Amino acid sequence: MITVFGEGRGFRVIWLLEEMRLAYRLRPVDLLAGVEKDTEFLAINPAGFIPAIQDGDVTMVESIAIMEYLMARYGPTPLAPAPHDPAFPAYQQFLHLGEAGLAASIYFVVGARNFAPESERQNWSADQALSVFESRLTLVTRQLARTPYLAGEVFTAADISVTYALELAQTSGGVRLGEVERSYMARTRAQEGYQRAMETCKSRKAWLAKALVE
Known part of the structure; x- marks a missing residue:
């Protein structure tokens, strides 16, 4: 197992x-x-x-x-389009953007804003990391204006990758997401797999419930 x-x-x-x-x-x-x-x-x-x-x-x-x-x-699994599939380039891009462009940068913002000494919470490096996150987020917003999911019409692993990053930004990074991103997250979080995963991840479920209320 x-x-x-x-x-x-x-x-x-x-x-x-x-x-x-x-x-x-x-x-x-x-x-x-x-x-x-x-x-x-x-x-x-x-x-x-x-x-x-x-x-x-x-x-x-x-x-x-x-x-x-x-x-x-x-696999194979529809969560990963085949290389010859027209959806593959967007899938590959956003699968990796979810970490390299979004989660990796907002991670440092979360650390600074929530765990650093009060005098160090507003610092140049955290602001730079937030700027990186916001610039990469524009790619997500633009894609979602065209299609319901990041690789097109069908939910893929790219959506798992990006949804995690957007949740982190929204709940702990002080980022206010727009209507496009919020509607997208409502769709991805309605996935049965997401709901089952939340039941497994008890600590995450409790943390999200608290963060979204605050």
């Missing part, structure tokens, strides 16, 4: 597994408490970040790489 270590970006992996109806188990990792004493997890990923998976003899980290591995290993 596939073991997923950690929620956070691991939610992308769990959502994908639910959409693909693959068996797995979630092994929680408490990053806020520190992982120094979590020897089982550090044996999987000595760098100490999440997510990570163990699938038989295979160990992997990095959420997008894990998603691509799972779809290639256990």
Whole structure:
């Protein structure tokens, strides 16, 4: 059975597994408490970040790489258009943009705005990271003005990737999303796989409920 270590970006992996109806188990990792004493997890990923998976003899980290591995290993799946499919270029672009352009930049904004000492919360680097996020977000907005999902008419793993980043920005990064993005997230979060993943990720569910109320 596939073991997923950690929620956070691991939610992308769990959502994908639910959409693909693959068996797995979630092994929680408490990053806020520190992982120094979590020897089982550090044996999987000595760098100490999440997510990570163990699938038989295979160990992997990095959420997008894990998603691509799972779809290639256990596919084919409509979540990943074939290379000859006209939807493939947009799918590939937004699958990676969801992390490289959106989540990776907003992560530093979240850290500065929520965890840094008060005097350091408004700093140049966090502002630069927010600027990067906002510039990449324009690509998402433009695409969603054309099609209901990022690769076209059909929900794909690119939507899992980007929805995670938009949720993070909205709930912890202080970003106000426009109507286009909010309507899009309503569609993606209506996916049954999303709902099942939320039931698995109890900590994330509680955190989102609190963040959206505030």
